[in-house]
Amino acid sequence: MSGGSTAGVRSYQRIFSPERRIHQVEGRPLPVPGGVPLRWLGWMLGTLVAVLAVGSGSLFVPAAAAVAAGAGGLAIGDRTAGLLAATAAAAGTLILGIFLGALDWPFRLVVLPMAVATAATQATPDGRRPERFALSWAGLRLAPSRRSLGRGLPSAGPRRGTDTRIWIAPDARGFRLRHARVTGPGSVGFVEPVAVRRRLRGGNLVVREPGLFTRRSRLRHRVVLKPGQTLEVRP
Known part of the structure; x- marks a missing residue:
């Protein structure tokens, strides 16, 4: 550009994604x-x-919206995010x-759909389409800030006690004897x-584990077994 001024390109989507349009219907130009x-x-x-579904007053629509939003929130975040998304979707659908x-019906059935369609096709919040921007925004708000193995973690801060049970499996490197027979x-x-x-x-x-009065001659780090001989470990 002249004068040393520059302009940033927000998105190349309009260049590489051509938009299909209807110019005429049965030979008659629009x-x-x-x-x-x-x-x-x-x-x-x-x-x-x-608009017709939400304005019908049926309870099936808020329930379906809550199920869909809850499933999306659960897939993005955790149970809390799913419950929050389901509650917001149900309440928002009822209020809407x-x-x-x-x-009035002209505004509800004509003006409102045309306004939403115009805004959805013309608005580019960050260079992307509005639906992609909305999905990214919702995913960012619902996803936990800390994750491990695909699961959400509590926020960083003071430790909080939980009643979680952790199952562990001993291996050969443990320092305690386990029941075994070889x-x-x-x-x-x-x-x-x-x-x-x-x-x-x-x-x-x-x-067995050695006691206070166990003779050193009985202490072993390794035991060699003959064919058919059995070694039984008793903790």
């Missing part, structure tokens, strides 16, 4: 310069159907139905020395 966009007709028909019922041949290793005792019958071995 009295609209540039034609009527198909998106405008879609928004107008959708708004008209929504009361407001639409107070309007049949040879093989070799069994232990992290800490254990007391090994041979049974009188069969020659099988029994492993």
